[in-house]
Amino acid sequence: MSCAAGSYPGGRNVALARLREFGDVDVVVELDDDGLLVDADVLRRVRDLYAAEPRLGIVGFRIADEYGETQQRHVPRIGGSDPLRGGYVTGFLGGGHALSTAMLAETGDWPAEFxxxxxxxxxxxxxxxxxxxxxxxxxLLLQHPKTSPARHAIYFRVNARNRVWLVRRRLPLPLIPVHLGVWTLLTLARTRSAAGLKAWFGGFLEGVREPAGERRPMRWRTVWRLTGLGRPPVI
Incomplete structure (x- = not known):
């Protein structure tokens, strides 16, 4: 499905469109195809969460490998946060989550061009x-093999390009150079591969030069809300 749609998020949009044809779908659960729901009652728990909170838009699952370890990049908080601490956050994992269809009707679907x-x-x-x-x-546990995103040959280029597109689309203008400056420094500090850095900067320039899509920046009150939840949108 992803290949036919041209991208991973594009494939999810195809699936969402198909589900809408059936009608009367309130919540969609999306999982990586190499993931496994360990507990039998995950879907019931998801249903109960949404029933209890009408403005709940996204529920993120915990991802752990077959030994029960959760990689830090899979914890939707900054720093060495406890993967077992739940609560309200600013993001979620693509590998395992639930989405409110009422929310999607308001926000739109996945950015297929990413x-x-x-x-x-x-x-x-x-x-x-x-x-x-x-x-x-x-x-809500999804068992998933331990992997690195850098296993994909195009990871560095697409990661940089999409980050530039992301901030061009969603951040207030004063925050764009701050966000990109922070992540350029982090990339230089973390990346040990010269080829990876070359691809990253190539993707960065691609993100600057090519159209990013519709610009709909978040309001400043959203910036403060995300900051209050522990992750300002410059990190």
Whole structure:
């Protein structure tokens, strides 16, 4: 499906469109195809969460490998946060989550042009700006093989390009250079591969030069809300 639609988020949009044809769908659960829901009652728990909170837009699952370890990049908080601490957050994981269809009707679907990388942040920021809540629920466990995003040959280029597109689309103008400056420094500090850095800067320039799509920046009150939740949209 993803290949036919041209991208991973594009494939999800195809699935969402198909579900809408059936009608009467309130919540959609999306999982990586190599993931496994360990507990039998995950879907019931998801149903109960949405029934209890009408403005709940996104529920993020905890992702752990077959040994029960959750990589830090899979915890939707800054720093060495406890993967077992749930609560309201600013983002979610693409590998396992639930989406309110009422929210999607208001925010729009996935950014298909991203192919992969940062599409979750684009959707999360739109949801937050529209007043929807994002909740991380570590009790909803998806078992997934331990992997590195850099295993994809185009990771560095697409990661940089999409980050530039993301901020051009969603951030107030004064925050764009701040966000990109922070992430340029982090990339220089973290990346040990010269080829990876070359690809990253190539993707960065691609993101600057090519159209980013519709610009709909978040309101400043959303910036403060995300900051209050522990992750200002410059990190």
């Amino acid at each position: 192919f992969f990388a940062h599409e979750e942040t684009d959707l999360a920021w739109r949801a937050a700006d529209a007043g929807w809540k994002i909740r991380y629920c570590p009790e």
